[in-house]
Amino acid sequence: MNRLPARAGAAGLVGLTAVFFLLPIAYLVSVSFKTKDDVLTGSFLPHGPTLANWPGAFSAAPLVGFIGNSVLVATLSALVTVALTLPAAYAMIRLKVAEGWLPQATLASYMAPPVVALLPLFFLLKFTGLLNSQLGLALVYAFGNVPVAFWLLAPFLRRVPLEIEQAAAIDGAGPVRTLVSVVAPMVAPGIAATAIICGVLAYNEFLLASAFTLSGETRTLPVGLSLFQGDRLVNFGQIAAASLAAIAPVYLIALFMQRFLVEGLAHGGVK
């Protein structure tokens, strides 16, 4: 009957969706190869592409240093977040510690926008001497992402068969041993997904980074990128190249870890 038109219609819709989600990135790539005059034409593809914007962007701002700071802060914060959250989530689910209020407390904490913590954490970092340091920013993210990690990890831990843990207990393993050598390896994909998502959140964060890092040595990539904008001589080609440099690390992770990430998000979001 009308199967073929329906299929063609579905394919068309899928194509439209894919174009919408790929277009901005594709345009960034195109603009990064455009000359200053070419940018003003508003055409999709560059006329007479140039490579000059890429070295130009890297010499206009210390992008390599920004990338280094971002990766350092993201990695450190993700590791600390998982280390803080895994034992707590495990204890809540299996040892029934604080199961009454812990989920509510983490949700309430997640509901507050980061701008709420802006001033209090600014003064706290200043007081502890951690203002304008990578360590200070990493700790802010590590603590701030705990609710996200909690909600992502919990479903993975819930699905570990109780029998396996009971067996470990009978073999004489205490809860700490059980978590470290039995449960953690079993939920390794969940831990990896959680760590990556928290790391990406930290890598992408702008508001707190812009307030807590005050010099070129500590600034992260989103902050560095925003500074490009403030320049009076706006060079769209260089901004596009710098943006792509900022995007590249997360897209590489997405490419290799997509399975984990989709699964991690899917389980965490819908119980």
Place this chain on the structure above:
Amino acid sequence: MSAVAEAAPSGVQSIGQLAGGGTDRLLRFLWVAPLVFALVVTTLYPTVFLIALSLSKSTLGKPFSAFVGLAQILRVLGDPQFQLALARSVLFAVVVSALQLVLGFAIALLFSRLLKAGRFLVSLVLLPLMTPPVAVGVAWKLILAPAGGLLNGVLADLGLTDAPLSFLATPFLAWVSLILADVWQWTPFVVILCFAALTTIPESVNEAAAIDGASRWQRLRHVTLPLVAAPLSAIFLLKMIIAFKLFDLVYVLTFGGPGFATTTAGFSIWRMALERFDVGGAAAQTLVFSIVIGLVTLPVVRFNKAMEARER
């Protein structure tokens, strides 16, 4: 391994019991202590600190120099600019969350019919979600630019416009632009969650309905939707919470303008604190904003609880 598992005494509910249920409370609390510490630093301490800041005179260099009582909170509550900013934040959160839920669910439905290709497409939409919001802002700024923007180029080529449109300099179009960029970034999140919810529906349920002669629309309305209603309400709640965090896109795309047209509560607080250095005023605004978020999301939380209770 399985032999050992079978030998486990029946009736044991948790490892806690095996480890000796009477372990003292302090030792048990140690398990969650690091997480609780993180929550104290990021949530409890800021709340107490903000209340103190809003009741006193402060600068970034020297907080709490004098007690001023409720003066700052009353000033903020009576400020028509801030009232408008609050209204904008609430409206934005409701509009984008609803829009993204409908769009994301539709795309997930579309993808779920495609089996293998669907899984690939779900991985593809991961990209916008992972893009740094500042870079999202830059990309859309390039597309929307009056001189050399892709959209203006396309509109001119099609003969739809005579002169380039300044999308980000017109209040209404600036909002449309912000919503467009936010839809680009966050709809994929809804797609991934909806896709997961849809895959929990057994194929046989849909087949049975089809055999009973239910049309595609009837199946969606009476079979699929009721089965995913609870996750959908949870996704909507999550999306609203995220929408209230909007900041980066405003900063990059409009900087709150033209005039104050796209100044949301979050952006207003940031300007007050870091541009005008009015720490007390910013703290008072933050408190009011938090309360508004709580009040607006409360009905959604209630609705979500009711949906989940219905499921059991």
